[in-house]
Amino acid sequence: MTNLFKLIAFSCCLALPLIGSGCSHSQIATEPYPIWGESIFLPVENGESRRHMQIRELSQSADDIQACILIVHGMNEHTGRYAEIARHFAQSHLIAGIDMTAHGLSNPVYLDAHESLKAGADEFDVGSAFLEQSQLRNLDAMRADLHLAIRHLRQRCDKSAGDDKPLVILSHSLGSLVSASYLLEAKLPDTVDGIIFTGPAFAVTEVPGWRGWFQNPLIGFTYHTQEHFLHPHDEAFPLMLFNQFTALLTVPLQNGIIEFLSLPGMRNIFSPSNPDWVAAYLSDWEVERLRHKHDRYIMHRSILRYVQGVQKEIIRFRRNMADFDTPYLLIYSEFDPITAAWGNIDFAAVTLEKHPLNEVMPLIGKSHHEQLFSEPRLRREVLDKIDRWLESLIAEHKQPNEY
Incomplete structure (x- = not known):
């Protein structure tokens, strides 16, 4: 959620005082974080923090498990909200x-809230959780999280299902960008056998309507100036x-302003909140839009840096991106802003x-961003498509070819 719409903050870089939402930001959690599997924490290399994972493993034999799938969430969301998706895929x-850096239970504020509410507290203010984004100047930390998760899941997969099972990433939005850029760097070559992209962040926001x-x-x-900064094209x-x-x-000026407004103190004032129009484009189902609105473990502000x-x-x-060669299924909405x-x-292209095995599923005429959280009929179509693609990937994995 990815909340990549917050890229609009850059368009206002010369008028940032107008988008500040004030020093005070309260977001009250009243329920523990949603757990749908075995909850584990992976230590990071510096030993100062941990990354939260959930794993759902039913009582099948190794022969019953067809593949091992890793969910990689989008911007400002968390894996806890994927319970229904996890239940679907856990059947086979x-x-x-x-939960990547600063998200879900990998965020110490949300972890404190979860543990406090489990212990019997009535509520916990998680409004400061977005400040954990201050460590993120790029996606390096998230790619490191993905590396940890893949390594752990590969070991778990080999132990539970056998070393002949494919490992597949199921990614959304920013999680797709993290995963795709990670695979391009090939830190674990031949470990990931395929990837499913949903609403990937391969482009910036296009604000709809009069705005x-x-x-x-x-x-x-x-975007144009950042793209050309120190990188001449073929024009x-x-x-x-x-x-x-x-x-x-212009780029040094943009960078300077953004960096200044991301400093301690300033970031509390100049971190923009979700624009109102975004809610209508997250899902095509009102029930899901309400769930998103009331999910206290989703961040609704982003530090400009x-x-x-x-x-x-x-x-x-x-x-x-032309060098990307991992088999994929790409799902997106035609008019996703x-x-x-x-x-x-x-x-x-x-x-x-x-x-x-590469395949594209455009949702023609659709404008919502979270395809896995579509209304029930369309969600069924999306999941069926993923199931069929996984069947093809698994069949190929059993009879490897050279590509």
């Missing part, structure tokens, strides 16, 4: 989920000079032919 797969008239040109400008020489000159003038880091990561990924469809179209 070992299913796990990782977009004012914000989208500025979003486009900041004509005069245009290249213009782009580089504009980027050299974190948002800027995501934008730069999108640009970086797009420069190298939170992560615009052109990013998915561009990605498929340069990767679709790299593997015979």
Whole structure:
């Protein structure tokens, strides 16, 4: 959730005082964090923090488990809300989920809330949880989290299901960007056998309606200048000079403003809250939109430095995405404004032919961002599509070919 819509903050970089939401931000949790599997904590390398995982393993024999699946959530959300998705896949797969840095129970504020509420407290203020984003200047920490999770799940999968079972990532939005960029770096080559992208963050936000008239040109400008900053493209020489000159003038200014407004004290004032329009584009089902609204373990503010880091990561990924060669299923909505469809179209154009299992499922006419949280009929179609793709991947895994 990914909440990539917060990239609109960049479009307001010269008028940031107007988007501040005040020093006080209260978000009260009244229920423990949702646990749908075995809850474990993985120590990080520096030993100062831990990353939370959930693993659901039913009592099947190794032959009954067809694959091992890792859920990688989106921006500002958490794996706890994937209980229904986990139950679906746990019928024939070992299913796990990782709460990445600053998210879910990997966030010390949410962990304190969970433990306090489990112990009998009536409520816990988690409004300061978003401040954990201050450590995130890029996605390196999240890629490290994914590395930990894959390594642990591979060991668990080999023990429970046998070493012949494929390991698959099921990712959403920012989680898709984290996973795809991780796989490009190939820290664990040949460990991940396939990936499912849902609403991946391969493009920036396109604000709908009248707001977009004012914000989208500025979003486009900041994206364009960041994209060209110190990276000449193949345009004509005069245009290249213009782009580089504009980027050299404006990008340091943008970076300086964002960094200043992300400092302690300033970040409490200038971290934007969710725009009202976003709620209508998360799901096409009112029940799910209400669940999201009342989920106290979802962050509804983002530190600008974190948002800027995501934008730069999108640009970086797009420069190298033609090298992506892991088999994938790509699912997105045609008119999703939170992560615009052109990013998915561009990605498929340069990767679709790299593997015979690669497949794209555009939800034509749809505008919601969370395809796994669609209304029941459409969700069933999406899950059926994933099931069929997994069957093909598993069949190929049993009879490996050279690609």
